[in-house]
Amino acid sequence: MNALRRNVLKSAAGASAVAVAVAAGLLKPTQAMAAWNKAAFEAKNVGDAMKGIGATSPADSKDITIKAPDIAENGAVVPVEVTTSIAGTNSIAILAEKNAQPLVGTFELAGGAQGFISTRIKMGQTSLVRAVVNAGGKTYTAAKEVKVTIGGCGG
Amino acid sequence: MAEPMRIRATMAGDVADVKVLMNHPMETGTRKDAKTGQLVPAHFIQEVTATINGAAVLNADIGGAVSKNPYLGFKVKGAKAGDKVVVNWVDNKGDKNSAEATIG
Amino acid sequence: MKQQIIMKLLTGVAGLGIALGAVSAHASPEKDRQEMIKYYTDKYPNVKIEDYVFGALAFDADSKSQYDAIMEFPPFDSQIEAGRKMWETPFKNGKTYASCLPSGGKMIAGNYPMFDEAKGKVVTLNDVINECRVANGEEAYKLTDAKTMGTLNAYLRSLSDGMLMNIKVEGPKATAAYEDGKKTFFTRKGQLNFACSSCHVQNAGTRLRSELISPAVGHAGHWPVYRGGDNLVQLQQRYEGCFKSVRAVSAPAGSPTLNNLEYFHSALSNGMPMKANVFRK
16 A cells, blocks of 8 residues: 555544645645546456455455355345454455456554445456455465345346 | 535544535546436545644545536544534536534 | 125135135134134145235245345335335425324334224225325325325335234124125136135245246235336235236225235235335346
């Protein structure tokens, strides 16, 4: 993750800190609200997506819990909740491994934000839903399979 | 987007439980319009940021795989009732939206 | 004579393996409801009858848990808000919907469909909305249009959240309409030759093509639904969909056939709390 961006996040009253940083030449204006990670979001397989978010060989962790259905009611709206108790968590990423573009989102946490993210995602097919946690300079991961079916006769 | 986002923020012990429901079509750009057969262009929120009393707590980058009318829930320790939560988002077209709520 | 027909239909249904117990052709609506509840609770003693308001979700914890997660902050929230704006906007003549409806529209949905003695037919909440519109110089809404009637109906029904279904069937004409709806419910139809009861009584709680089938008790109180979280579907649209699914030609929404069906169907849920605007897959 972009360390400059993290420092901007850490400072209170983000706007003024950004202005200061830009004025001091530490941040280019376009970099200030840092670029969306196009390469990672457009990666077409989970390996490239993981590389794109800087998750090289994350350690499997039992301290990451993924609450997601066993069988999704509707693949367009799958509730996913990631909770982690790993100390010093500063970000959580969520991927749906078999999606055409596996990376769903990266969530950077600061200032008392807990290791917890709840959201709803789209899944194209049965797949592992993977969480990647950055904490204390290391990466950790866990995954849960969510089945996606095509239903019968809902009118 | 015309519709404002909704924020619910309540205290649970010493942790603020913040839930945000945004209004956005979240089109991936790979869906075909049922009537015209044409690809619906990509139109999705890319960044969501949240602050509490001006201090950043969340900076999320998301893509079209987040469901339509995105929902985000997060928790912040050390926040207090009466603190102000502000959420901003920017989408891939540069459209923005902002909302705030007081932690109850 | 009519009793004989109903008895035949019900016996025919029993022949499918549906044990409706001591079903009498003279059954009153309340007796029908009790017997149907007994059928389900005998078959599924571990599913609470109060949970039948959640339909098929009462039979599957994984599905119910997704419903709970989504209903905590539903994605269709803004559509209900749009309905509120429609409800509160006065007609061209300055009057509002609230002025047409009993109690200003609050806690009334459980009384509908209602048998209107003066009109000699069943009226639904949508009929009442359109009557209000026309009486105040506006055009009637198309019953199945999601953006107009659907959205307005969704908000109006939300004003009755928690109300116990309270369908009254009193007098010979009302009873005849109720029995007509009951007949539709229990009659085989379409190329697939299924009755509503084939799935929703005989096979409630089992799977058909990976779909868990919902029981008829608890059905009628949780409408409209938002399919996939954003596609508003009203109950009579679902009737039309079910007819199509068994490859039958459906009477249209708002017809006497579907209104009478809704009348019977809603009475099966008497005493159960209603909830408008719910998520479904």
